[in-house]
Amino acid sequence: MRETDRELVGLAIPALGALLAEPAFLLADSAIIGHLGTPQLAGLGIASAVLLNAVFLCIFLAHGTTAAVARRAGAGDLRRAYTLGIDGIWLGVSIGLGLAALGIPLAPILVDLLGASATAAPHAVTYLRISLLGLPAMLVVLAATGALRGLKDTRTPLLATGLAAIANVPLNLVLVYPLGLGIAGSAIGTVIAQAAAAAWLCAVVVRGARRNAASLRPDRPGIKAAASANAPLLARTLLLRISLLTMTFVAAAQGDVALAGHQIAFTLWYLLTMPPEAFAIASQAMVGQALGAGESATARAAGRRALIWGLGSGLAMAALLLVLRPAYVPIFTTDAAVRDLVWSLAVVLAASQPIGALLYVLDGILIGAGDTRYLAWTMLVALVVFLPLAGAVLVTEAGVVALWWALTGWLLARQVAVALRFRSAAWLRPGPAA
Known part of the structure; x- marks a missing residue:
């Protein structure tokens, strides 16, 4: 260990x-x-x-x-x-x-x-x-x-x-x-x-x-094979961009204050994904090499340890996000309304950190295992869950805080789907190729 x-x-x-x-x-x-x-x-x-x-x-x-x-x-x-x-x-x-x-x-x-x-x-x-x-x-x-x-x-x-x-x-x-x-x-x-x-x-x-x-x-066949193998990851990324662009569209419809607050929240969210994402990258290499060597038990054990480290980093980011609010909120804006909004958004961001951290590491594990088609399908399902939530925020004018709660639901839907896959043995395909 x-x-x-x-x-x-x-x-x-x-x-x-x-x-x-x-x-x-x-x-x-x-x-x-x-x-x-x-x-x-x-x-x-x-x-x-x-x-x-x-x-x-x-x-x-x-x-x-x-x-x-x-x-x-x-x-x-x-x-x-x-x-x-x-x-x-x-x-x-x-x-x-x-x-x-x-x-x-x-x-x-x-x-x-x-x-x-x-x-x-x-x-x-x-x-x-x-x-x-x-x-x-x-x-x-x-x-x-x-x-x-x-x-x-x-x-x-x-x-x-x-x-x-x-x-x-x-x-x-x-x-x-x-x-x-x-x-x-x-x-x-x-x-x-x-x-x-x-x-x-x-x-x-x-x-x-x-x-x-x-x-x-x-090598033309090799390059074509690489492109074909990466097609599910490209589809997953496109679906991700649709979700994030939908958020920006809904936030913009709520007014300038909402859009400004959303932009600050998105910047913070992007930065805070990096520590767990680093453990996701580490898990890709470790899981991939373990499966290549035919060591399925080692791959699962490495994945579990990566999840623990990823969750720890997510909890740490959540704590910092809340504790440091008086320090970083004034840095981003002098507008009192935007400051108040970001103050509230920080609570939603903090709640989403552990969920997101586990998701990013789970994604990394399955990418390392070559289980990318499943990830593409789960992203599609999560988008189907998210779009009605975002639409409800737009129609009811519930505000950008509700929009970020909808994003948390989007993260949770993805996390549950990928966690169920991890608990199964379907991704554990040992050998030199996925």
């Missing part, structure tokens, strides 16, 4: 650091561009919404690659494990190039669809077009990170993304101000930093592939 705990924590802590490094890019860009003016900052907000949605939809590159690589590594077939990692990277390159080729000419249309003002739109288009050039690198980072996680290496992704996020700050400052490139300079700096992270991670994967005689060439 102690050995399992040490391995879980040893994998989870670097994974958490890497998760926290990702928002650092946007925070740095926001702080630097914010001093250029409000139109520039608004343009960044619009462009970032497009980019973040594109990257979020491709998160399957990390999760799916982790599970596939972990299975083969657990079975002792490192050659095939690295081959799957290389296939994932090539899939990321293919998707990134395709999205960039599509998005660059469509940038003005995408910006208009998101309602950019006449003053913000030119800045949004500039930032978006340059940033799309770096999209292949962003997706390569996801795939390479997934491959390394599958090999139980979470430290290398932390170093690569962490140092890239740090280097992004001085690089952007120089390009934006002394060189006078404005918002374009910020986009260029971020693309360079992300490309450096992608190159670093690829070099590590390629070195391992060569050491184990794995092919580095693009």
Whole structure:
């Protein structure tokens, strides 16, 4: 048990650091561009919404690659494990190039669809077009990170993304101000930093592939197989985005105060998912390798320990959320009405933390086991449960607090469905492939 705990924590802590490094890019860009003016900052907000949605939809590159690589590594077939990692990277390159080729000419249309003002739109288009050039690198980072996680290496992704996020700050400052490139300079700096992270991670994967005689060439059947295997995770992510966009739509219909409070609550919720998500990532690798080695009992035991750690992190986040309300609520807003709303929303967020924490780890366990079709179906069922709840909030104008209680119900529906799966033996399919 102690050995399992040490391995879980040893994998989870670097994974958490890497998760926290990702928002650092946007925070740095926001702080630097914010001093250029409000139109520039608004343009960044619009462009970032497009980019973040594109990257979020491709998160399957990390999760799916982790599970596939972990299975083969657990079975002792490192050659095939690295081959799957290389296939994932090539899939990321293919998707990134395709999205960039599509998005660059469509940038003005995408910006208009998101309602950019006449003053913000030119800045949004500039930032978006340059940033799309770096999209292949962003997706390569996801795939390479997934491959390394599958090999139980979470430290290398932390170093690569962490140092890239740090280097992004001085690089952007120089390009934006002394060189006078404005918002374009910020986009260029971020693309360079992300490309450096992608190159670093690829070099590590390629070195391992060569050491184990794995092919580095693009393999069309392998790439197609990776895309097919990841289709359920993509469907799951799309359904998740529908749920979250529904929340934003309902909150916006409640008025500006409700929308502002919702945005703050969503920011807090996103940040607080990261500690349990780190244990979910650790469980993906540990469960995948255990099943690859044919050790079903070890996989179940690792899952149980991950759930305990995940629940502990969720309870800790809930306590901090309540105790620190006097400190963080004033930071987000000076509007008294919004402050009062966030004060109440913090109670709902705290109640949802243990539920969500268990859910994220359960998801990680089943992803590591390759049980992604079940996860896609449960997400669909949860959406069917959530939409009437959100609709009732909209029709009755019950308010954004009720909306977040509806989200808690959405989390609970998913958790129950996935917990029942975990208790069964249906996900315990040992062997080198799920």
